[in-house]
Amino acid sequence: MRKLIALLALLGAVTLGAPGIVAAQDKPAATTSTVTETIKVDAKAGTVTETVKMEEKTEAKPAAPEPNKGDVAWMLICTVIVIMMSIPALALFYGGMVRAKNMLSVLMQVFVTFSLITVLWFVYGYSLAFTEGNAFIGGFDRLFLSGALNVPAGEFATAATFSKGVVIPEIVFVAFQATFAAITCCLIVGAFAERIKFAAVLIFMVVWFTFAYAPIAHMVWFWPGPDAYTDPKLVDQLNATAGLIWQWGALDFAGGTVVHINAGIAGLVGAYMVGKRIGFGREAMSPHNLPLTMVGAALLWVGWFGFNAGSALEAGNSAALAFINTLLATACAVIAWSFGEWLFKGKPSMLGAASGAVAGLVAITPAAGNVGIPGAFVIGLAAGLVCLWGVNGLKRLLGADDSLDVFGVHAVGGILGALLTGVFNAPSLGGPGFVTDWVTAATGFSSIGEQVWIQAKAVLLTIVWSGVVAAIAYKIADAIVGLRVTEEEEREGLDVNYHGESAYHG
Amino acid sequence: MKFVTAIIKPFKLDEVREALSAIGVQGVTVTEVKGFGRQKGHTELYRGAEYVVDFLPKVKIEVAIKTEMLEQVIEAIEKSANTGKIGDGKVFVFDLEQVIRIRTGETGAEAL
Numbered sequence: 001m002r003k004l005i006a007l008l009a010l011l012g013a014v015t016l017g018a019p020g021i022v023a024a025q026d027k028p029a030a031t032t033s034t035v036t037e038t039i040k041v042d043a044k045a046g047t048v049t050e051t052v053k054m055e056e057k058t059e060a061k062p063a064a065p066e067p068n069k070g071d072v073a074w075m076l077i078c079t080v081i082v083i084m085m086s087i088p089a090l091a092l093f094y095g096g097m098v099r100a101k102n103m104l105s106v107l108m109q110v111f112v113t114f115s116l117i118t119v120l121w122f123v124y125g126y127s128l129a130f131t132e133g134n135a136f137i138g139g140f141d142r143l144f145l146s147g148a149l150n151v152p153a154g155e156f157a158t159a160a161t162f163s164k165g166v167v168i169p170e171i172v173f174v175a176f177q178a179t180f181a182a183i184t185c186c187l188i189v190g191a192f193a194e195r196i197k198f199a200a201v202l203i204f205m206v207v208w209f210t211f212a213y214a215p216i217a218h219m220v221w222f223w224p225g226p227d228a229y230t231d232p233k234l235v236d237q238l239n240a241t242a243g244l245i246w247q248w249g250a251l252d253f254a255g256g257t258v259v260h261i262n263a264g265i266a267g268l269v270g271a272y273m274v275g276k277r278i279g280f281g282r283e284a285m286s287p288h289n290l291p292l293t294m295v296g297a298a299l300l301w302v303g304w305f306g307f308n309a310g311s312a313l314e315a316g317n318s319a320a321l322a323f324i325n326t327l328l329a330t331a332c333a334v335i336a337w338s339f340g341e342w343l344f345k346g347k348p349s350m351l352g353a354a355s356g357a358v359a360g361l362v363a364i365t366p367a368a369g370n371v372g373i374p375g376a377f378v379i380g381l382a383a384g385l386v387c388l389w390g391v392n393g394l395k396r397l398l399g400a401d402d403s404l405d406v407f408g409v410h411a412v413g414g415i416l417g418a419l420l421t422g423v424f425n426a427p428s429l430g431g432p433g434f435v436t437d438w439v440t441a442a443t444g445f446s447s448i449g450e451q452v453w454i455q456a457k458a459v460l461l462t463i464v465w466s467g468v469v470a471a472i473a474y475k476i477a478d479a480i481v482g483l484r485v486t487e488e489e490e491r492e493g494l495d496v497n498y499h500g501e502s503a504y505h506g
Numbered sequence: 507m508k509f510v511t512a513i514i515k516p517f518k519l520d521e522v523r524e525a526l527s528a529i530g531v532q533g534v535t536v537t538e539v540k541g542f543g544r545q546k547g548h549t550e551l552y553r554g555a556e557y558v559v560d561f562l563p564k565v566k567i568e569v570a571i572k573t574e575m576l577e578q579v580i581e582a583i584e585k586s587a588n589t590g591k592i593g594d595g596k597v598f599v600f601d602l603e604q605v606i607r608i609r610t611g612e613t614g615a616e617a618l
Binding site for chain 1 (some may be wrong): 550551555557559
C-alpha cells in the first residue's frame with residue numbers, strides 16, 4: 001500500500017512538474033493535423049449529400065482533404081498488429097528466455113507496462129510528442145486528446161500523412177503511435193529481467209516515458225505535415241516548428257532512434273544500475289522455453305509489418321516498399337545469424353535464428369520505406385552478423401548483465417540500421433531519396449557522407465538523452481521503492497514473491 | 507539374495523526390461539536419474555552464454571533376486587544395455603539381507 005501511494009505521488013509529480021519545462025512554448029496547436037477541417041459523421045447522410053457538401057466547399061475555399069476508407073482500414077489493422085507485437089509477442093519472446101521461476105514476472109512487466117504507457121499516452125504523452133512546442137518537446141494542446149475529436153458533435157480532426165491531400169483521422173494516428181510508445185517501454189524490460197522489483201519497473205517507466213520517449217519522438221517525428229507547405233516563403237517558418245532531429249533532416253521511417261536505440265540504451269543503463277543477477281557467469285541461466293521464444297519472434301515478425309509498413313500512414317507505394325523490405329531484410333538476418341553461429345560457434349541454434357529475425361527487424365525499421373531492395377538485403381545481412389557480435393564480443397566487453405540483450409540487439413541493430421539508412425537512401429544505391437522540397441514534394445539526395453553524418457548526429461543525441469534520463473529515472477525508482485529484490489526473493493523467483501503465483505504446476 | 511542396481515542409457519530401458527523378463531525376473535523398479543561418469547556432460551550455448559551441462563539423464567533400474575540368478579541377470583543387463591559406446595552405464599551388486607512382502611507378511615526368498 002505504501003508503495004502504491006508513493007507511485008501515485010510520483011505520477012502527480014510528473015504531471016505537475018512537466019509544465020515547468022514547456023510552459024514557455026505553449027503555442028496554439030498545429031500538431032500533425034494542421035488541417036483542422038473535420039469530418040462530419042452522420043449515419044443518415046448518404047454519399048450524395050457528402051459530395052454536394054464537398055462541392056460547396058470547393059467554391060468557397062480549397063476543400064479540406066478527407067480520410068480515405070482504405071487508408072483508415074489499413075491503419076487500424078496496423079495498429080492492432082502492433083499491439084500484438086507487445087502482447088503477446090514480445091512478452092513470449094522474452095518470457096521463454098528467462099528461468100521458469102521468473103516467467104510470469106516478465107509477462108506481467110510487459111503486460112502492465114503496455115497498459116500503463118497506453119494510459120499515459122492518452123493523458124499527456126501524445127500531446128507532448130505530437131503537438132507544436134519547441135524543437136525538443138511538444139505542448140499540452142492535446143491533453144486527454146482535447147481537440148482531436150468531439151464525439152457528441154460527430155467531429156473528428158485529421159492528421160497529416162506524408163502525401164499532400166491525404167489524411168487519416170487524428171485518433172487513428174494517436175492509437176497507432178500509442179502502440180509505439182508502449183512497445184518501446186516494454187522492450188526495456190528484457191535488460192533488467194529476473195531481479196528488479198515490479199513497483200520499480202512501473203516508476204521507471206513513467207519517468208523515462210515522459211522525459212525520454214516523448215521528447216525523442218517529438219524531435220524525430222513532429223513536423224507540420226505536407227499540406228502546410230503551400231508557399232516557398234513559408235518553408236523556413238514551418239520547418240522551425242518541427243522537432244530538432246527532423247529539422248536536421250535525419251531519416252527514421254519507423255523508429256530506429258525513437259524506439260530501438262532509445263530502449264536499448266535505457267536497457268543498458270538499467271543493466272548497470274540494477275546490477276548482475278546472483279550467480280551471473282557462474283550458474284547456468286538457460287532459457288526455460290525456447291519454443292515460446294520462437295513463437296514470440298514469429299509473431300513479432302508478423303506484427304512488424306504493421307509497425308514498418310504502417311509507418312507510411314497510408315496504404316500506398318511507400319507502405320508496400322516498407323513491407324517488402326521488412327520481409328527481405330528479416331529473412332537475410334536470420335540466414336546471416338544462423339550461418340554466422342554455425343561458422344563461429346559450431347551449431348546454428350533456434351535462439352540464434354529467433355534473435356536474428358529480431359535483429360533484422362530492428363535494423364530495417366529506420367530504413368523500411370527509405371531504402372530499396374539492395375538496401376534491405378545489405379542491412380539484413382549486416383544486422384544478423386553485427387548483432388551476433390553484439391550479444392557475444394561486445395556484451396563481454398561491456399560487462400553488464402543485460403539479461404535478454406536489449407542493448408546487443410536493439411541498440412546495436414538500431415544504430416546499424418540508422419546509419420545504413422543514410423547510405424542506402426541514395427538513389428544511386430536503389431533508394432528512393434527523400435523529399436527536398438515539401439512545396440512541390442520533389443525528391444532528391446545530397447550525398448551519402450552528408451546523410452550518414454546527419455543520421456549519426458541523431459543517433460548520438462538519442463544515446464545521450466536516453467542514457468541520462470534513464471539513469472535519473474532508475475535513481476528515482478531506487479529512492480522510492482528500491483530497484484533490487486532481496487537475495488532470497490531472487491533465488492526463489494519473482495513469480496511467487498511478487499505476483500503470488502507460479503507459471504507451471506505438476 | 508542379491509540386490510542389483512544398474513545405471514543405463516534411457517533408450518535402452520525397454521530392451522533391458524525384456525531381457526530381464528525373459529530370464530524370469532519378477533519385478534523391476536525404474537527411476538529417471540542424472541549423473542556423470544567418464545562420458546562427462548556437454549555444453550549448451552545461448553547467445554553469448556555457454557553452460558556446461560555436467561549431469562546427463564540416465565535410467566536407474568533396481569532388481570532384487572535370488573543369489574543363484576545373479577550371473578544370468580548380470581549377463582542379461584550387460585548384453586541388452588550395451589551399445590559399445592562410452593556412457594553405457596554400470597551394474598552394482600549388493601548383498602540383500604531381508605525382503606518382506608507387505609500384503610502377506612512373507613519374508614526372505616518367498617517374498618521376491
